[in-house]
Amino acid sequence: MVLGDQKPSQLLRRMRELAKEKIPDDTLKMLWQGHLPSSVRAVLAVTDSKNLDDLAVVADNVFETTRAAHVSEVSQQQPITSKETDLIMAEIAKLTLKVEQ
Template identity: 40%
Template sequence: MSQEVQVPEFIAADPELWFAMAEASFYSAGVTQDRIKFGYIVGALPAKYATEVRYIIMNPPTDGAYHKLKTELIRRLCATQEEKNRRLEREEIGDRKPSQFLRHLQGLADPTIPESRMKSLWMKRLPKSVQVSLAIVKDISLQDLAVHADNIMEASRPPVQKLNETASIEAIISAKFAQIALGLNQEIATLRAELATHADRSRRNRSGDRSQHRPRSHSRSLQPFDGNCWYHWRFGAKSTTCRKPCKYAS
């Protein structure tokens, strides 16, 4: 019993690769019938690409429908090898790493192109300083040579560029610390205001308590009463003390 086929998402830029992946899924699931393959492919095609092979989908041949659909779709979407070769001669490295650029060229090149030819096409697009450094490297594969070129490019980057990257990181960190410091200062200011309010309230409460419980001064208690001082008012002739003003007559 065959398994369910997992057809990958369509790769418009490389339909040959997509069909190879789909066929690997067919093989894993045990799907061998042409019409079943045809149905899976039609179901996976986005509408804009299905229109490229509309006449095959609408009127599939009795035999070899899958093969016909595959051949025609690749023909319509893929550039011819002559076009790829012309593009291969024009490609520039741009901002890609040497290893990325090599993989890009290999994707354009005919699979039968010799490695020596690919190496020549690749190396002559690299910066001159990298070409000189690679010229003395011997007896390693083209892929390893590309990794070596990546390391040379990284080491030869202008110090200003590295400094700018470091400065950018430091600027981000500084901004974060400034944000944290601002938040802490705001919290401290709020806390100080709350403490000041609490202290002021406590001070007013203590002042009120003292005014309510302040004892009468002794001098007030000794003020004249009906013209006499407190001692003569209290003890009369028996008083041995007198406080002026006092009109008591002995």
């Protein structure tokens, strides 16, 4: 399971559904925290509450305030030179010969 776009509490809820009360909360807590960002885990480590639902609320708050904005960069690829095209064509010709043989 991955956190993805969901909140930590949503991930916990899904994990609980899959566990169907067969996994103790202490084990579930360790599994759940392993899927959280390190910044969220660091805050949870120093949180006084041991209640999993309370920790989920804290995790949601930390996650919302520390979530980094995703920025994508678009760059233009340099055009292929005629020399590079000639080298590619030569390699294709070699491969064609090997396949024919």
